[in-house]
Amino acid sequence: MTNDTNSTFDGQMDAFLERMTETYMNALDQNLDAQSAFLESWMDSMEDSLSEERVREGYEGSMRAYEAWMDAAETSFERMGQSFQGEDVEPEEFRDIWLSSANEAFKEMMTTTAFAAATGQTIDEAMDMRQNIDEASEETLHALNFxxxxxxxxxxxxxxxxxxxxxxxxxxxxxxxxxx
CATH class of the missing domain: 1.20.5 (Single alpha-helices involved in coiled-coils or other helix-helix interfaces)
Incomplete structure (x- = not known):
């Protein structure tokens, strides 16, 4: 290869790595924004129906979940950098990092009494809704002589x-x- 060809290849590789890094960072930002929005929404909905202690515990669980996501982001970013430096990094490793952190984050959220109370409340509401639907169905069937x-x-x-x-x-x- 000539120097011109090497320069062109290096320039293309630099541009590719720059686009790849930018895309990765955008995806990471979107992921973290989505996680933050979820946690904020979840905590807002819990504040209305839970005691202060449960809200605090739920908040602590959400912070531990957030830490798990941040650790995954940091690990992913480090592995991406190592990949750019020539280390052989399998794409599946990134998937595994995020799957593992998702499991950890969900575990942190689901083991709180706030989550259990919210789940119980949701089930109660669903059962009430089902009862209302059953009653409405029965009234409709009676009106139609069925x-x-x-x-x-x-x-x-x-x-x-x-x-x-x-x-x-x-x-x-x-x-x-x-x-x-």
Missing amino acids: ATVGDVREVGERLVELERRQHTIEQKLDRIIDEL
Whole structure:
């Protein structure tokens, strides 16, 4: 290769590495912004429904999760730099860094009592919503003269009660017949 060819190649490689670094940094910024927005939103929603102690614990858990993300960002950035310096870094290593940090961050959030309380509250709200939907469905079906699950259960319960009474009457009749 001639010096011109080497210069051109070096220039192209520098431009490529610069674009790669810029793209990586933009992606990192977006990731951190998204994580911050999530944590802020989560904490805002928790403040209204949780005690001060649970909010504080939730905040501490979110800070530990944030630290896990920052550690991953730092590790990724270091490995990217090592890659640029010629070290053989497999692309899967970056995936593993982020997957591991995501697991760690979620563990930090999910092991707080604030998360457990929020999850319980969400489940309660979902169950209330389901009950309201079931009631609305039943009212609509009644308005259309269709049988509902409740109607079928009621008929079944009445049938069982009638069978029980019939059995009692049959036993009494059998005793009367035996005495005659």
